Amino acid sequence: MPSRRAFLAAQGVLFATAAAPTGLLAALAANTPPMPRLDDWELVRALFRLDPAWLHFSGFYIASHPEPVRQAIEAFRVALDANPLLTVEHGMFGTDEQSLEGKVREAAAPYLGGRAEDIALTGSTTMGLALVYHGLQLQPGDEILTTVHDHVVHHEAIRLSAQRNGASVRKIRLFERSSDATVDGIVAAVRSGIGPKTRILGITWVQSSTGLRAPVRAIADAVAEINATRSEDQRVRIVLDGVHGFGSVDAAAAELGADYFCAGTHKWILGPRGTGLVWASAENWARLRPTIPSFSDLELYEAWKDGRPPRGPNNAARVTPGGFHAYEHHWALASAFELQRQLQRPRVAGRIAELNGRIKDGLAGIPGLTLHTPRDPALSAGICCFELKGKTPDQIVAGLLARKVLASSSPYAVSYARLSGGLMNTPDQVDQALAALREVAKG
Numbered sequence: 087m088p089s090r091r092a093f094l095a096a097q098g099v100l101f102a103t104a105a106a107p108t109g110l111l112a113a114l115a116a117n118t119p120p121m122p123r124l125d126d127w128e129l130v131r132a133l134f135r136l137d138p139a140w141l142h143f144s145g146f147y148i149a150s151h152p153e154p155v156r157q158a159i160e161a162f163r164v165a166l167d168a169n170p171l172l173t174v175e176h177g178m179f180g181t182d183e184q185s186l187e188g189k190v191r192e193a194a195a196p197y198l199g200g201r202a203e204d205i206a207l208t209g210s211t212t213m214g215l216a217l218v219y220h221g222l223q224l225q226p227g228d229e230i231l232t233t234v235h236d237h238v239v240h241h242e243a244i245r246l247s248a249q250r251n252g253a254s255v256r257k258i259r260l261f262e263r264s265s266d267a268t269v270d271g272i273v274a275a276v277r278s279g280i281g282p283k284t285r286i287l288g289i290t291w292v293q294s295s296t297g298l299r300a301p302v303r304a305i306a307d308a309v310a311e312i313n314a315t316r317s318e319d320q321r322v323r324i325v326l327d328g329v330h331g332f333g334s335v336d337a338a339a340a341e342l343g344a345d346y347f348c349a350g351t352h353k354w355i356l357g358p359r360g361t362g363l364v365w366a367s368a369e370n371w372a373r374l375r376p377t378i379p380s381f382s383d384l385e386l387y388e389a390w391k392d393g394r395p396p397r398g399p400n401n402a403a404r405v406t407p408g409g410f411h412a413y414e415h416h417w418a419l420a421s422a423f424e425l426q427r428q429l430q431r432p433r434v435a436g437r438i439a440e441l442n443g444r445i446k447d448g449l450a451g452i453p454g455l456t457l458h459t460p461r462d463p464a465l466s467a468g469i470c471c472f473e474l475k476g477k478t479p480d481q482i483v484a485g486l487l488a489r490k491v492l493a494s495s496s497p498y499a500v501s502y503a504r505l506s507g508g509l510m511n512t513p514d515q516v517d518q519a520l521a522a523l524r525e526v527a528k529g
């Protein structure tokens with residue numbers, strides 16, 4: 087909302103202290119050490135301040151900030167504490183050139199393979215899903231189709247929006263057993279699940295319930311075939327919870343074929359805690375209604391001042407929630423995407439596939455253990471879900487905890503134990519975690 091700047095200038099505020107924020111980015115750059123070397127996984131591991139007393143196999147839960155992100159947060163914090171008014175005026179309401187939200191979008195766009203202006207910034211996956219489902223223009227008679235495999239926040243976003251718009255909700259299974267699911271089987275389940283009233287398909291890229299990575303492209307192709315026979319207002323749009331694929335899979339999120347891609351950036355992307363985004367095409371943004379007032383689109387402010395409705399179609403900026411935020415976290419997200427750019431997506435995904443392949447190979451050899459995540463790397467990513475005969479998931483997690491291994495149990499009606507290998511882990515640590523699990527299995 088750059089015109090706030092003109093408003094403040096008129097009050098003399100900028101005149102009095104204009105020097106402080108000018109060149110904020112230059113000052114930040116000067117106070118931020120250059121990106122460390124990243125060509126060796128040990129150096130990458132050293133970016134995290136994880137407690138070495140533990141083996142951290144739940145990195146997907148919420149990020150430990152890597153060094154460049156910590157430094158960016160600190161640099162913004164110093165600027166905000168020194169001059170909150172002018173730092174926010176400059177970073178949020180300055181020129182397009184100065185916009186720190188703009189810098190975050192520009193850093194995220196090449197990573198997700200879309201346009202910067204099509205990215206809405208949120209605080210989490212949950213917030214993104216809620217903004218999308220509540221913004222969809224559904225009515226009684228429309229159906230939201232989802233699956234039994236998605237996270238509680240996805241189902242709750244659907245339930246809460248359906249309560250308001252009167253749409254019906256139906257859940258289908260994409261497979262009987264995740265461990266031997268196939269692309270063809272999953273696509274067939276989607277095809278037969280979609281009915282004449284289905285308008286929305288809500289799915290998850292990498293399920294935290296099973297570790298299965300859904301073949302989103304193949305699903306989107308099947309939906310596109312169905313849509314080709316339907317009129318514009320009867321078409322099925324895909325809402326994707328992408329959080330556990332974003333940062334762990336070598337794919338451009340905007341090219342997966344989903345209409346609305348929602349993800350937190352505080353898990354695999356390693357961004358600041360309390361950050362996330364939604365990507366959609368301009369046409370799909372135009373179909374959505376904003377829920378939360380935004381600070382990110384000047385036209386909204388101009389329209390409000392002039393007492394008229396905003397001009398032009400809805401867009402990503404208008405869905406970016408306003409209100410003042412923890413800006414040091416929001417703005418530092420650009421540094422996480424810069425880190426990901428330098429690490430390179432194929433290399434990161436390869437390392438995650440290698441570590442989790444090693445976990446799955448080891449799990450498969452433990453007597454009494456049932457692996458629920460597909461072994462096929464094309465149908466899995468960074469989460470490995472399993473059961474041990476005679477033990478509940480929580481007992482397994484407790485047994486590992488007692489051996490200094492941080493695993494988790496999946497928070498679903500049918501719960502499994504989970505181990506997840508991330509950039510903070512080594513193959514040797516995988517072997518240690520597996521050794522600990524073998525002890526738990528015997529005990």
Ligand SMILES: Cc1ncc(COP(=O)(O)O)c(C=O)c1O
Nearest residue numbers: 210211212237239294327329350
């Ligand atoms: C599949 C899935 N979706 C959404 C979430 C919630 O993510 P966020 O904390 O970014 O809202 C989780 C939590 O880990 C999850 O596993």
